[in-house]
Structures are given as structure tokens and as C-alpha cells.
Amino acid sequence: MISLKKYLDSVEPDSTAGGETSLTDLANVAISAYRSALLEMGSCSQEACPVLGPSLRQGLGKLEAGLSDSVSREALQFTEKKVQGQLQDWGKKTASHYRKQTGEVRELLIVMARTAESVGERDQRCAGQMNAVTTRLKTIASLEDLTQIRSSIEKSAAELKTSIDRMTAEGKAAIEELRAEVTTYQAKLEEAELIASRDGLTGLGSRLWVEGQIERRIKAGTALCVAVIDINGFKPINDEHGHLAGDEVLKQFAAELRSVCRSADLIGRWGGDEFIILLDCDLTNAKLKVDRLREWVCGSYKIQGRNGPTKLHVDASIGLAEHLRDESMKELLERADAGMYRDKAAFKARTAATRP
Numbered sequence: 001m002i003s004l005k006k007y008l009d010s011v012e013p014d015s016t017a018g019g020e021t022s023l024t025d026l027a028n029v030a031i032s033a034y035r036s037a038l039l040e041m042g043s044c045s046q047e048a049c050p051v052l053g054p055s056l057r058q059g060l061g062k063l064e065a066g067l068s069d070s071v072s073r074e075a076l077q078f079t080e081k082k083v084q085g086q087l088q089d090w091g092k093k094t095a096s097h098y099r100k101q102t103g104e105v106r107e108l109l110i111v112m113a114r115t116a117e118s119v120g121e122r123d124q125r126c127a128g129q130m131n132a133v134t135t136r137l138k139t140i141a142s143l144e145d146l147t148q149i150r151s152s153i154e155k156s157a158a159e160l161k162t163s164i165d166r167m168t169a170e171g172k173a174a175i176e177e178l179r180a181e182v183t184t185y186q187a188k189l190e191e192a193e194l195i196a197s198r199d200g201l202t203g204l205g206s207r208l209w210v211e212g213q214i215e216r217r218i219k220a221g222t223a224l225c226v227a228v229i230d231i232n233g234f235k236p237i238n239d240e241h242g243h244l245a246g247d248e249v250l251k252q253f254a255a256e257l258r259s260v261c262r263s264a265d266l267i268g269r270w271g272g273d274e275f276i277i278l279l280d281c282d283l284t285n286a287k288l289k290v291d292r293l294r295e296w297v298c299g300s301y302k303i304q305g306r307n308g309p310t311k312l313h314v315d316a317s318i319g320l321a322e323h324l325r326d327e328s329m330k331e332l333l334e335r336a337d338a339g340m341y342r343d344k345a346a347f348k349a350r351t352a353a354t355r356p
Contacts, residue, residue, distance in 0.1 A: 031067060038064040038083065043271050046200055047207055049094045054200040056090040061243040201247055202254035205268035210276055213266055214329050217278070224323040225279040225286035227293075228336040229257075232315040232347055234273035241305040241312075248303045249314065260296040265289075276336075283322040290320050317344035 042057030063079050063086075197209040205213070217224045231253060238246040250273065257267050257275060266278040277293075279286045294316065301312045319339025323332050 035064045035067050039272070041087075045090060047271065050195050050198065050200050050206060052090060052093050056086055058243065059086045061238075065238070065243055199269040202251055202269050204254050204257075204275070205266060207268065207270055210266065210268035210270070210278065211329065213278055214332070217280070218323060218327075218329060218332075223280060223282050224332075225281060225283055226321055226323070226332055226336045227277040227279065227286070227290055228270065228319045228333070228340045229275040229277070229297075230317050230340050230344060231273040232317055232344065237312065241303065241310060245303045245305050245310075249301055249312065252301050252303075253297060253314065253316075256297040257293070260293050261289075283320070286320055286322065290318055294318060315347060317341075317347055319343060 038060045042053075042060040045056040045060075046053030060083065063082055067075065067079060197206055198204070199206050214224070214226065231249070234246065234249070237249055250269075254267075254269065254275070257277070261267055261277060264280060268276045268278075270276045279289060281289070298315050299313065301314050303310055303312060317340050319336045319341070321332055321336035321339060
């Protein structure tokens with residue numbers, strides 16, 4: 001990351017008052033961008049590694065909350081050092097996490113390879129025993145003494161049965177051992193896959209999971225509408241009440257989305273304070289659902305702020321788009337996102353008009 005302190009140190013203030021004002025404005029803009037970058041890094045880390053991302057996001061959020069437009073150089077140095085430390089620690093832990101997952105897959109493949117090898121060795125051994133019995137049976141055909149023939153046949157039959165029984169028992173044991181090993185590793189992989197498909201904070205579907213579901217529906221050619229939802233004025237909630245309060249709003253908002261949507265509707269957290277819903281219906285029905293959703297999720301929320309329980313009024317902007325023939329997922333999402341920004345602009349205009 002670019003050092004904000006070094007950048008500010010490299011800027012020479014003008015000798016005029018106007019130059020000083022320009023430098024102050026530039027510093028404020030740079031600090032604001034730096035704060036936004038910290039929050040965005042936290043959100044990206046959660047997408048990159050759902051298991052370890054939330055801890056980095058929370059740590060960067062606390063550092064961002066400690067900055068202000070009038071921050072001192074000492075505070076910037078402290079923040080920069082902390083950010084570097086947290087990123088390095090997160091990077092090491094994330095690399096270790098994925099190495100562990102890779103190791104589990106490798107161990108599973110080794111187990112399967114060993115089982116296949118043992119089955120091959122068993123089959124070779126049994127084949128040798130079968131050849132011995134076959135050779136003995138050929139020898140019997142040349143015997144003339146009926147007693148010898150009967151004795152040889154009984155002995156060969158007993159050996160053949162023993163060989164088959166042993167082969168069956170060994171095969172069953174090998175299969176059971178493989179099944180147990182595969183079941184263990186399958187459970188681990190399914191758990192890792194479940195974690196990766198879920199947003200760590202809200203429990204909704206992750207962005208990667210949602211994108212996979214959209215692609216699947218596009219390939220199937222089924223009716224599909226996408227609603228992109230953004231909470232209005234979320235940043236001031238973090239600034240005034242703290243990031244823990246902001247997280248509580250996100251969790252409550254996600255719970256409200258679950259309660260108003262059908263079980264067939266797929267809900268995900270798109271990132272930050274944005275959510276996304278996949279509706280398996282046409283645009284007319286989707287609009288009815290979105291109108292009902294807006295009435296349900298917008299309203300009063302109770303959180304634990306810095307000064308105790310606090311009630312907040314939460315509004316949201318929503319963009320809706322229906323998938324068109326031969327349209328890519330990117331194009332579909334861009335249209336839904338553009339609709340959300342139009343709705344947000346209209347909300348700001350209404351809010352400004354009602355102010356005294």
C-alpha cells in the first residue's frame with residue numbers, strides 16, 4: 001500500500017494562504033480516500049478468505065474509525081504500521097489455511113492411490129493362486145485313478161474357495177477403509193466449501209456463490225431477475241456509532257431479507273452494505289416482490305451504539321433487472337447496479353426536498 005504519510009511529506013505547501021488551503025483540501029481528500037481503501041481492503045479480504053477475512057476486516061475497520069480529517073502525522077505513522085502488520089499477519093494465516101486445504105486433498109489422493117495399489121497387489125496374488133489351481137486341474141485330467149482324481153478335485157476346490165473367500169474379505173476391508181477415509185475428507189471439503197459459499201458476517205450467500213448461481217441459471221435459460229440492494233447512508237452509521245453497530249445493522253438487514261423472501265429466492269451479500277437477490281420469475285412478478293421487500297426491510301432498527309441502545313431509520317435503494325436473451329452475467333449486473341444508483345439519486349433528491 002502507498003504510504004499516505006510519505007505522500008503528504010512530499011507535498012510542498014505554497015507560501016500563500018491560498019496554497020495552504022489547497023494543501024489542506026488535498027490532505028483531507030487523501031485521508032478520506034485512505035479510509036475508504038482500508039474499508040475496501042477489509043471487504044475484499046472477506047471475499048478472498050471467508051474464514052479469516054472477517055478478523056482483518058474488523059481490524060482495518062477499527063483503524064479507519066480512528067482516523068479523522070485532522071489526523072496528525074504521528075497518527076498516520078501508527079496507522080500505517082498497524083495496517084502493514086495486519087496485512088502481513090493475515091497473508092501468512094491465509095496462505096497457511098489454503099496450504100492445509102491443499103494438503104487434505106493431496107492426502108485423500110494418496111489414500112486412494114494406496115488403496116488402488118493394494119487392490120492390484122491382492123489381485124496379482126489371487127491370480128497366482130488361481131493359476132496354481134488351474135494347473136492342478138489340468139494335471140487331474142491326465143490321472144486314471146478315480147480315487148486320486150476325487151482327492152485332487154476336493155483339494156483344488158477347497159483351495160479355490162479359500163482363495164475366493166480371502167479375496168472377498170480383503171476386497172471388502174479395502175473398500176471399507178477407503179470409504180471411511182473418503183467420508184472423512186469429504187466432510188472436511190464440504191465444510192470448507194460451505195464456509196466459502198457463505199458470507200462470514202450475515203450468513204447469506206457469498207459473492208462467488210451468487211455469481212455461480214447466476215451463471216447456472218443463464219446456461220439453463222430459465223427466467224431470472226436480479227435485485228441489487230444498497231443501504232442508504234450506511235457510512236454515517238459506522239462513523240457515529242462504530243463498526244460493531246454497523247455490523248449489527250447489516251446482520252439485522254440480512255435477517256429481514258430472509259424473512260420477506262421465499263425459500264426459493266437466493267439472497268447474497270454483494271459486498272460492504274450491498275446485497276443481491278436472485279428471483280426465478282419474470283420482471284412483472286419481480287417488481288411486485290421488490291415493492292413488498294422495500295416496505296418490509298426499510299424502517300426502524302434497534303442497535304447497541306457507543307452510548308447504549310439506539311434506534312435508527314434505515315432506507316435502501318434497489319435496482320432491478322431481468323435477464324435478456326444472449327446477455328452476459330456482467331451486463332445483467334451492470335443494468336441492475338445502474339438501476340440501484342438511479343434509485344439512490346432519487347432518494348437523495350427526495351431527502352433534500354424535505355429538509356427545512
